[in-house]
Amino acid sequence: MKNTSPLLRWSITVFTCGILATALFYINQKQSNASVGQTPPEFPEMVEAIKVSSTLWSPKTKALGEVVALRTITLRNELEGSIISLNLPSGGQVSAGQTLVQLDVSEEQARLVNAKAALELAEIELRRNKKLYQQKIVSQDNYDKARIQVTIKQAEVQAVTSLINKKTIKAPFDAITGLHTLEVGQYLSANSEINTLVGIDEKIWVDFKLPQQYANINKHSDVLIQAPYSEQTIKGKIVAQNTLLNKAARSLTFRAQIENNKQLFKPGTVVSVLAPTSEPTEALKIPTSAIMRDQFTNYVYVLTPAKDNKNYRAKRQEIDLGDEHGENTVVLSGLAMNDLIVSIGAFKLRPDMLVTFTPQATLEQAAN
CATH class of the missing domain: 2.40.50.100 (RNA polymerase II/Efflux pump adaptor protein, barrel-sandwich hybrid domain)
Known part of the structure; x- marks a missing residue:
């Protein structure tokens, strides 16, 4: 009796470990079941936001033009x-x-x-x-x-x-x-x-053609001229138009005048011309940085108050865009005046996500 066999001692050790493991398993299982009914806390994502504002905008069409010397x-x-x-x-x-x-x-x-x-x-x-x-x-x-x-x-x-x-x-x-x-x-x-x-002049002409439906463009309308090798855009003004339509292309030739003090444009250069197609009207504008794009559409995130009345929920809103004006872009449809949208940080959002933003930054941007 004094000399217990090794097999018996090992059996007792294994049995004891099994009892401890079973007890630990049931304890963990009980804690896991208790936590299933609890919702983990949701933390809001920090972004910057701005209210949709308005601006004067006129629809524009793009055409190719040719630089022509005055003399x-x-x-x-x-x-x-x-x-x-x-x-x-x-x-x-x-x-x-x-x-x-x-x-x-x-x-x-x-x-x-x-x-x-x-x-x-x-x-x-x-x-x-x-x-x-x-x-x-x-x-x-x-x-x-x-x-x-x-x-x-x-x-x-x-x-x-x-x-x-x-x-x-x-x-x-x-x-x-x-x-x-x-x-x-x-x-x-x-x-x-x-x-x-070729005369040395401070101004130069740009001749371009537009389809006949734009034949009634205001003679003194402003246009934007951009050379293909430069990102610089120069503002010009339409000074003349041809009296007859081109019978083959059913287009009308317009002539714009631009400043050429630095001799940036050489006669014969092909340039891009952005010309208005109607009189300016009031339209909505948003920061270009707020616009998100995928292969199907353009969209922004609109902020609506959350249930806690402290934060906001992000709602994806598809929009139709007009022209860009500096750091802003015209919105043709999809938004309303004073809608609160995410201006910076939209890339890290998803629909119905909890969001907060800095009130000071939002108010300053809205004021601007």
Whole structure:
């Protein structure tokens, strides 16, 4: 009896452990069943909110436009001749009245000297005949012939001077020149294309086309111009429109004018034009940051008071959007004036989620 077998001792140990394990299991099971009927506490998510406000808005349509210089000209020589002087920088700036190309005028200059000498002789003869006519020495006929000779010689001088001017090609206005391959000594036939000049102006035009249903757009409406290689948008104003529709495309061409002080737009550049299609009306606006998007629709979270009257519940609300204006976007439908929506933090919400927000931030944003 004193020497208990090892098997008996192990049996007693295993039996005791089994009793303890069974007791612990029933205790845990009882606690778990007791907690099933309890709801875990719900903590509100912190966001920023703002009330829906109104703004003046007009529907707009997008079109492609082309930049057109106010002043542009293609220089051509009216008369043939060889280049004896060239002051035409490729892609450079020239001033109004600057001589760009001088053709050979040596023959015309000789003729001009001869014409001026003949004019001087005719004027001397006229003065002499006038004096004699006043003294009743020569007849009226001789005096008239001398006067007419002066007129003829003056015309000859003007004709030769005109030929010289036609062979002297000058810049008609301050401009930027195009590229060329002209050289001194080169012979130019009549009506040869010399260069294209684009005027240096603080303003520039943008021509664009709209469908015929927009033909009655206000002539002085504002438009927004944006180059494809830049995010900068420039405000312009419609200054003219074509009188006839394009028969093939049934569209009407409009012309807008914009500031171009920094020469951002080059003539011929294709730009995007945002033009109004009707007069401004009052519409709702919300911060762009409040808008959530999925593959089907645009939506925001509208806040409604919770049952505790301390927090709010988030309700997903689908909306139709208009144009963007800076940090705000126009809402066409889905919201009402003074609706409280989540402006920042909507990405972490889900429908019917408990929400709270900072009253101070909301009031400041609503005031703004």
